[in-house]
Amino acid sequence: MNKIIIASALLALVATSGTALAGGASPEAVEKVVASSWKDPNTKNPEGAKPDWASRLVQDNLQKACSQTRNQPTKDLAEEIVADAKASVKFPEDGKLLGDWKNGEKIAQDGRGQRYNDKVGEPSGGNCYACHQIDKKELAYGTIGPSLAEYGKLRDFKDDAVKATYEKIYNSHSTIACSNMPRFGAQGILTIEQIKDVTALLMDKESPVNK
Numbered sequence: 001m002n003k004i005i006i007a008s009a010l011l012a013l014v015a016t017s018g019t020a021l022a023g024g025a026s027p028e029a030v031e032k033v034v035a036s037s038w039k040d041p042n043t044k045n046p047e048g049a050k051p052d053w054a055s056r057l058v059q060d061n062l063q064k065a066c067s068q069t070r071n072q073p074t075k076d077l078a079e080e081i082v083a084d085a086k087a088s089v090k091f092p093e094d095g096k097l098l099g100d101w102k103n104g105e106k107i108a109q110d111g112r113g114q115r116y117n118d119k120v121g122e123p124s125g126g127n128c129y130a131c132h133q134i135d136k137k138e139l140a141y142g143t144i145g146p147s148l149a150e151y152g153k154l155r156d157f158k159d160d161a162v163k164a165t166y167e168k169i170y171n172s173h174s175t176i177a178c179s180n181m182p183r184f185g186a187q188g189i190l191t192i193e194q195i196k197d198v199t200a201l202l203m204d205k206e207s208p209v210n211k
């Protein structure tokens with residue numbers, strides 16, 4: 001009996017928050033729902049979300065702009081977002097944008113990092129295959145992003161394409177204002193070395209992606 005009561009209470013809750021959001025809830029109401037959903041992801045910490053999680057509940061300006069315009073910013077706002085994202089890109093000190101594609105493949109396959117049970121500061125993966133086809137030999141991939149098979153070959157391995165690829169991975173909003181791809185460098189998910197490695201996975205002539 002209790003279970004039924006709890007289940008219907010939960011259903012009612014889901015139904016009301018769903019309706020409220022669909023009807024265009026106030027920003028304050030949305031904030032409240034978000035904050036309460038993540039109040040205690042760590043049962044060892046009854047005070048609430050761990051600091052690294054709590055910080056992720058606050059939207060930065062780019063996320064706010066894209067949420068508020070439902071990913072359709074005005075032309076001027078879109079240009080501003082893209083320019084800011086471009087300016088955020090940090091390039092390797094040695095000027096070499098291509099790292100080790102073998103390591104890049106491992107990073108592209110690796111979905112670890114930034115989860116509840118991952119230690120803060122340990123290297124994360126890029127989880128690229130979750131959204132992209134990359135090496136055609138890998139059969140498990142997602143389709144949220146376009147296929148990246150033969151990526152370098154299709155771009156004639158040109159230097160400006162290498163640079164554009166590095167920039168896209170470092171900060172995906174450098175090409176599309178409200179991109180759906182994570183900002184790997186700008187958000188500190190991948191290091192510069194790791195970004196060089198995944199850039200090589202896509203752009204190195206020797207990478208199996210281009211065979």
Ligand code: HEC
Binds near residue numbers: 146148179
């Ligand atoms: C959550 C899904 C997601 C993940 C994870 C993801 N991407 Fe993407 N990616 C996208 C989407 C969606 C696009 C299409 C354009 C956009 O929204 O930015 C894209 C576009 C790209 C492009 C540009 C493609 C083109 O034709 O211009 C490259 C290059 C790219 N991704 C590389 C990567 C790499 C490398 C990784 C892993 C380090 C990665 N992506 C992880 C979703 C993702």
